[in-house]
């Protein structure tokens with residue numbers, strides 16, 4: 001039996017747990033959330049990504065009940081939650097500022113929410129211990145919040161919000177202050193909790209890798225609007241705008257004008273120039289006499305045979321490709337006067353004539369010293385910078401027109417053995433389907 | 441060297457303005473009453489040795505024997521305690537409202553709290569005589585709106601003393617509580633509500649504990665001066681209002697019995713040392729918590 005994919009957003013039968021309907025939130029005349037419509041489904045791990053101040057926290061605060069939308073409605077499990085106070089919502093929030101109670105010990109902080117709904121001391125104690133263990137805070141249980149480090153405080157805040165096992169958990173940058181190892185462990189822990197309890201998570205993060213790792217879907221926000229909501233894979237592979245492409249991961253954006261290539265484009269002009277007759281100097285009698293008498297002893301005798309340059313060598317052309325290798329369809333993007341058009345085979349031919357942006361992920365761009373055979377797009381440039389990322393290296397290659405392209409390769413050899421270095425003349429190339437054509 | 445000088449300043453201050461006067465008062469309390477100027481004996485004129493040998497604890501023994509004095513102490517403690525509680529009940533909501541007011545209003549509100557200090561304390565207490573007396577504004581107003589048919593006797597009762605103390609010392613209660621509430625991070629209340637507290641519960645479990653230091657500071661700032669208060673009970677209180685400040689005044693100026701008056705003052709100070717030390721400790725703890 002095939003494993004069913006978790007994708008309730010594709011199923012029209014499914015009822016979303018949270019439904020934002022045309023929600024707008026204004027602070028005075030500043031619009032923090034602008035006409036937001038969004039569905040979040042039960043058991044999702046929903047990540048909010050966006051630059052600082054784009055309204056992520058505001059969105060969460062509306063879900064938790066600390067702010068009311070200026071207009072529009074938020075539904076939780078089919079019920080409009082406007083006017084329901086925070087303590088009556090089955091929602092817990094982990095605050096970006098942690099909001100730990102300074103007068104209570106770590107233990108009491110975590111127990112705070114549990115004590116509100118039950119008086120079973122033993123049950124509370126075992127739950128608190130469980131949370132302490134999960135966040136590796138056992139040693140600090142008796143301390144006050146000002147006696148522990150920033151990362152430990154963050155874990156307390158996380159433990160406190162997890163303790164009540166709510167239906168919906170809002171985490172506002174839950175792992176930002178943790179070191180890489182602990183962060184990874186906690187991410188997996190969160191996913192584990194989510195799997196076990198079926199809690200729906202909405203998580204704000206500035207760490208894209210984190211969003212990619214944990215999230216079932218990612219929403220990219222900008223200035224109070226959601227730019228795209230999709231699975232991490234789709235967000236990365238098929239961003240719907242240059243904003244999203246640029247925001248998620250590393251990308252090179254090249255702007256140009258699209259031209260449909262219904263048939264294969266005209267063959268690039270590589271034929272030998274055919275002039276009607278070879279034309280050479282044709283001196284008159286005086287000229288011939290002068291040459292023979294004066295110049296011949298110095299530069300040798302004159303011949304009438306025409307010297308010609310050899311026809312252009314195919315490996316030395318800066319033209320993009322040889323037409324016979326390229327399948328039909330897609331578009332050409334004219335982007336520079338001095339460079340050949342770029343080819344995107346999977347783009348919609350209807351874009352003909354439109355201004356488009358080609359988004360290229362560095363890892364999809366190869367770099368080599370010689371022109372690679374059969375590459376659909378290949379351009380020549382100079383290595384300006386190399387960013388060493390440990391397992392990978394990113395090369396910043398400047399093309400003749402001044403455009404920068406990033407290319408990434410895995411560091412399979414030691415850095416000292418690297419064959420391409422600064423100032424090298426190189427070729428960058430990518431396939432006809434590597435880039436994503438964006439019309440906005 | 442300069443650092444030592446700097447550290448020395450508060451000590452010199454303490455020595456000059458507290459310890460030396462206290463030593464003088466203490467010495468007088470051990471002397472005997474005399475018809476002279478100053479009205480006690482022995483003095484330094486009699487020679488140091490004679491002066492020191494002439495001192496005794498007679499006055500303290502006298503205080504313990506006459507029940508007027510310890511009744512006055514007890515009654516003062518009671519009045520100071522009750523009026524501190526009343527001031528807290530009035531002051532806390534005011535401080536809370538101020539801390540919750542929009543940011544741009546707060547300086548104005550703060551100034552309004554301090555504004556009464558611009559008028560003489562004596563005049564303000566006198567003003568209450570005009571308000572509380574039988575024909576005073578309060579009675580006239582109540583008669584006019586028809587709540588009462590005969591004027592209330594408020595002036596010259598303990599009630600008037602309470603009103604006077606609450607009115608006078610209210611700013612001392614409001615300011616430390618306000619400063620504690622102002623520092624309180626609003627997201628803590630939100631976190632409490634998020635974790636299942638109602639508004640009231642969050643107030644009890646978070647706001648009150650976190651303003652505890654302000655409350656304690658305010659209470660001491662009211663209690664300590666109220667205990668020795670003289671002006672308010674003598675202007676607003678009646679013959680039945682027994683407060684140690686009043687007794688002290690009578691001993692000094694009516695009986696001209698400086699040694700007994702000094703003994704009363706020394707004991708008052710000893711009683712006050714306990715709350716003062718507690719107050720200091722509270723301040724210290726607060727400073728540590730903020731580090």
Ligand SMILES: Nc1ncnc2c1ncn2[C@@H]1O[C@H](COP(=O)(O)OP(=O)(O)OP(=O)(O)O)[C@@H](O)[C@H]1O
Nearest residue numbers: 027030032050051052053054055056057058059096
């Ligand atoms: N109470 C408020 N009054 C006025 N403006 C506010 C208020 N709360 C938030 N804003 C504004 O709304 C915008 C969105 O704020 P929000 O806190 O949601 O940002 P964010 O996406 O969480 O940012 P960050 O990643 O830095 O946490 C910001 O420009 C902020 O200044």
Ligand SMILES: [Mg+2]
Nearest residue numbers: 056057096172
């Ligand atoms: Mg935020």
